[in-house]
Amino acid sequence: MGAGREFSAAVGFVALAAAIAVGSYFTGVRMSGGGDGAAMQPPTAGAPVNGQAVYAGNCAGCHGAQAEGGVGPGLAEVKTWSEGAFREAVLNGKHPSGRTLGTVMPRFAQTGLDGAPATPEQMTALLAYLQGL
């Protein structure tokens, strides 16, 4: 008799655990499906990129807050560059003239931006930001 009661207690426990598991599964689905949760997502490739933030975090220290120049030259001339030329300069240190930029200018293909590999979206946003200054 005693064994039978323990058995049904065990079954009851398993059923309760399953109910909790299913309940939290659906709670999780509801929470991750929420529309305003998107603002909390970390930046991912393809997400909109804030060119000003990329510039401030990676370039302003040398080129000045408004790209007016500092350790590195002012970047006004860059406004006329094609995106391909801009990428070559920033990622690989190749000036459009063919000149190799001094090594003080980081090779962002190697260092990355904000500690992660530079994305095409970041490069597009950076150039657009500089062109808007």
Ligand code: HEC
């Ligand atoms: C550690 C300082 C430093 C940082 C950080 C830096 N640069 Fe530079 N940059 C330089 C220096 C110095 C030069 C000049 C190199 C030369 O002419 O040989 C340069 C040159 C350039 C040039 C070529 C400009 C021209 O007219 O010849 C571009 C474009 C450029 N940087 C863009 C950027 C961008 C965009 C960032 C941020 C993603 C950045 N740099 C971050 C120091 C830096």
